[in-house]
Amino acid sequence: MTKTKKSIVKTPEPPYYAVIFTSILRGEVEGYNDMAVEMNELAAQQPGFLGVETAREGALYGMTISYWKDEESILAWKNNAEHQWAQKLGREKWYQSYSLRVAKVERAYSGGKSG
Amino acid sequence: MTKTKKSIVKTPEPPYYAVIFTSILRGEVEGYNDMAVEMNELAAQQPGFLGVETAREGALYGMTISYWKDEESILAWKNNAEHQWAQKLGREKWYQSYSLRVAKVERAYSGGKSG
Numbered sequence: 001m002t003k004t005k006k007s008i009v010k011t012p013e014p015p016y017y018a019v020i021f022t023s024i025l026r027g028e029v030e031g032y033n034d035m036a037v038e039m040n041e042l043a044a045q046q047p048g049f050l051g052v053e054t055a056r057e058g059a060l061y062g063m064t065i066s067y068w069k070d071e072e073s074i075l076a077w078k079n080n081a082e083h084q085w086a087q088k089l090g091r092e093k094w095y096q097s098y099s100l101r102v103a104k105v106e107r108a109y110s111g112g113k114s115g
Numbered sequence: 116m117t118k119t120k121k122s123i124v125k126t127p128e129p130p131y132y133a134v135i136f137t138s139i140l141r142g143e144v145e146g147y148n149d150m151a152v153e154m155n156e157l158a159a160q161q162p163g164f165l166g167v168e169t170a171r172e173g174a175l176y177g178m179t180i181s182y183w184k185d186e187e188s189i190l191a192w193k194n195n196a197e198h199q200w201a202q203k204l205g206r207e208k209w210y211q212s213y214s215l216r217v218a219k220v221e222r223a224y225s226g227g228k229s230g
Binding site: 006007008009011014018020022023024053054055056057058060061062063065091095096097098099100101102103104105106107108109110111112 | 121122123124126129133135137138139168169170171172173175176177178180206210211212213214215216217218219220221222223224225226227
């Protein structure tokens with residue numbers, strides 16, 4: 001299984017956008033983690049992508065925040081064909097429940113060694 | 116150890132605010148989880164608090180998103196005395212690195228049974 005490196009994204013000065021995705025899987029889905037990693041890698045190739053932070057706790061609960069330059073880049077990623085296929089699978093087969101929030105980051109602070 | 120229930124917050128119609136806190140601990144901190152749970156419980160008593168979603172992956176990496184009605188409620192929580200003490204401990208002793216982002220949620224979608 002591919003593992004995403006756990007890190008804190010170095011984002012530029014606000015404003016920029018955050019897409020907050022919280023999900024609970026229906027059960028353990030074979031290949032789900034690989035798909036999630038693949039989607040994050042694909043997102044990273046899109047124009048306007050600034051980074052992604054993700055944590056899974058237990059087998060079913062996950063939070064993923066991707067950061068984007070502007071609304072246009074979020075819309076383009078939403079409409080990406082491969083991503084749309086994953087979205088459809090998620091809605092119809094994988095998730096017991098999910099929430100997606102698009103938010104404009106107005107202020108940001110960081111600290112520490114790699115902050 | 117107290118355990119936070121893993122759930123997806125039912126937030127009202129946007130706009131509202133999200134405070135996104137991502138952190139990496141310096142090492143395993145005794146009592147850290149209890150403190151984190153206590154802070155979330157204290158936050159839940161503040162005016163304007165809408166809910167919190169949190170996930171820890173491994174011993175050191177954590178993401179917490181708290182949702183708030185408006186900027187005033189975020190500022191009041193930031194200035195809460197007990198919370199300020201926890202913030203100081205975090206900056207000085209606990210975190211190798213952290214990032215805090217204040218974002219205005221503009222659009223939200225949810226799906227599934229409890230979404």
